[in-house]
Amino acid sequence: MAKLLNLEITRIAHDTFKIAGSKVIYTDPYQVTKPDEADIVLLSHEHFDHLSLEDLKKVIFPGTTIVASHLCKEGLKDVKVKDKFFLDPGGKHTVGKVEIEAVPAYNINKFREPGHPFHPKEAKGLGFIIKMDGTSVYYAGDTDHIPEMKSFKCDIALLPVSGTYVMTAEEAAAAAADIQPAIAVPMHYASIVGSQADAQRFKSLVKNCRVEIV
Numbered sequence: 001m002a003k004l005l006n007l008e009i010t011r012i013a014h015d016t017f018k019i020a021g022s023k024v025i026y027t028d029p030y031q032v033t034k035p036d037e038a039d040i041v042l043l044s045h046e047h048f049d050h051l052s053l054e055d056l057k058k059v060i061f062p063g064t065t066i067v068a069s070h071l072c073k074e075g076l077k078d079v080k081v082k083d084k085f086f087l088d089p090g091g092k093h094t095v096g097k098v099e100i101e102a103v104p105a106y107n108i109n110k111f112r113e114p115g116h117p118f119h120p121k122e123a124k125g126l127g128f129i130i131k132m133d134g135t136s137v138y139y140a141g142d143t144d145h146i147p148e149m150k151s152f153k154c155d156i157a158l159l160p161v162s163g164t165y166v167m168t169a170e171e172a173a174a175a176a177a178d179i180q181p182a183i184a185v186p187m188h189y190a191s192i193v194g195s196q197a198d199a200q201r202f203k204s205l206v207k208n209c210r211v212e213i214v
Helices: 053-059 147-151 169-179 196-205
Strands: 002-004 007-013 016-020 024-027 040-043 065-069 083-087 092-095 098-104 111-113 126-132 135-139 156-160 183-187
Touching: 007 135, 007 183, 024 126, 040 098, 065 092, 065 098, 065 126, 083 092, 147 169, 156 169, 169 183, 169 196, 183 196
Parallel strands: 024 040, 040 065, 065 083, 135 156, 156 183
Antiparallel strands: 002 007, 007 016, 016 024, 092 098, 098 126, 126 135
């Protein structure tokens, strides 16, 4: 856990973060080791390492609100929580005083086969910009360095760095230069693909902001 600005941010594994302030937020719960109660769960897309029902059940309780990509609708049909909201890129939702904006997340140069990206733009996978307690956090989801990032405004950026399905460390450093956060945090390594070395390389490359490996 790291105290970043006025939020406590813990990376559980892969792309799973616990962001704690006036509310407790979990992003894409996966490889969760201990039960918790999330006020808000954000789900970027339907892949097994982002929408894991086994892990989701460890952090939800009757008061949880899930905000997710439409890609997750079928997978969540039997999940019982307070509320479920499905957004397209550009969509917004507010939970209490927490503002959530869905932003695009997609591949431009990572392909399962020629012409078929792992995360196509038209699938409408999501990243999220969260505003809580006066601090804004961009959770990128599974994405490449996309043109839309130039318009994203945040204090803290959580960026994938492993390559293969998402940005490489070099591409993530270029994304951080576009976004200009106060703090950047690497993710998407040391689980499915990538290693701690990718996080360290990202840290060594970023010149425009502080990098925290949490």
